[in-house]
Amino acid sequence: xxxxxxxxxxxxxxxxxxxxxxxxxxxxxxxxxxxxxxxxxxxxxxxxxxxxxxxxxxxxxxxxxxxxxxxxxxxxxxxxxxxxxxxxxxxxxxxxxxxxxxxxxxxxxxxxxxx
Amino acid sequence: xxxxxxxxxxxxxxxxxxxxxxxxxxxxxxxxxxxxxxxxxxxxxxxxxxxxxxxxxxxxxxxxxxxxxxxxxxxxxxxxxxxxxxxxxxxxxxxxxxxxxxxxxxxxxxxxxx
Numbered sequence: 001x002x003x004x005x006x007x008x009x010x011x012x013x014x015x016x017x018x019x020x021x022x023x024x025x026x027x028x029x030x031x032x033x034x035x036x037x038x039x040x041x042x043x044x045x046x047x048x049x050x051x052x053x054x055x056x057x058x059x060x061x062x063x064x065x066x067x068x069x070x071x072x073x074x075x076x077x078x079x080x081x082x083x084x085x086x087x088x089x090x091x092x093x094x095x096x097x098x099x100x101x102x103x104x105x106x107x108x109x110x111x112x113x114x115x
Numbered sequence: 116x117x118x119x120x121x122x123x124x125x126x127x128x129x130x131x132x133x134x135x136x137x138x139x140x141x142x143x144x145x146x147x148x149x150x151x152x153x154x155x156x157x158x159x160x161x162x163x164x165x166x167x168x169x170x171x172x173x174x175x176x177x178x179x180x181x182x183x184x185x186x187x188x189x190x191x192x193x194x195x196x197x198x199x200x201x202x203x204x205x206x207x208x209x210x211x212x213x214x215x216x217x218x219x220x221x222x223x224x225x226x227x228x229x
Contacts, residue, residue, distance in 0.1 A: 033216065042119075043217070089158065108159060
């Protein structure tokens with residue numbers, strides 16, 4: 001079966017533009033996570049969903065960042081009025097259930113560059 | 116707050132030798148999980164091994180094993196018979212029951228010397 005997919009794989013945008021990053025989890029996976037990874041650092045948690053419900057958004061840096069998963073499958077992370085400091089790799093992961101026992105499978109990431 | 120510390124930014128090992136990567140963590144939780152993830156140059160994130168805190172036995176996956184010292188809050192990864200394909204960034208990570216978001220360390224870059 002297919003793994004977690006993300007699109008686009010690369011996104012270059014100008015400061016002030018809005019961007020939408022898409023994550024398509026493994027079919028049947030209940031939990032979906034968003035992380036951000038700066039170069040040379042480990043991923044940092046942004047937010048996660050169980051089904052369509054956003055369970056924790058404590059990692060979103062500010063109100064320019066939002067995420068949704070309206071039908072409990074595909075999720076979109078939106079960044080409004082992008083700034084250069086938003087440049088990073090944005091990773092999505094999904095897991096079968098919401099439990100640490102269940103492996104989080106990571107997608108390939110979207111590399112965002114804000115000029 | 117939970118923290119994960121990897122004190123070795125870089126490590127190197129001769130091919131076929133054994134190397135140990137260190138990780139310490141801080142938590143007040145009793146039911147938690149520890150992970151090692153591998154990030155090769157392709158920048159994928161691949162789970163290498165997982166340890167559940169309530170299990171006393173150290174986890175093993177083929178050439179990869181952990182030394183889990185709960186009292187010391189230490190979770191090191193041992194790679195035996197190192198292979199060129201093991202070259203990657205290795206991240207230690209943690210989560211706990213009821214809060215499944217992963218907290219990662221800063222990573223250790225492992226180089227394999229042919």
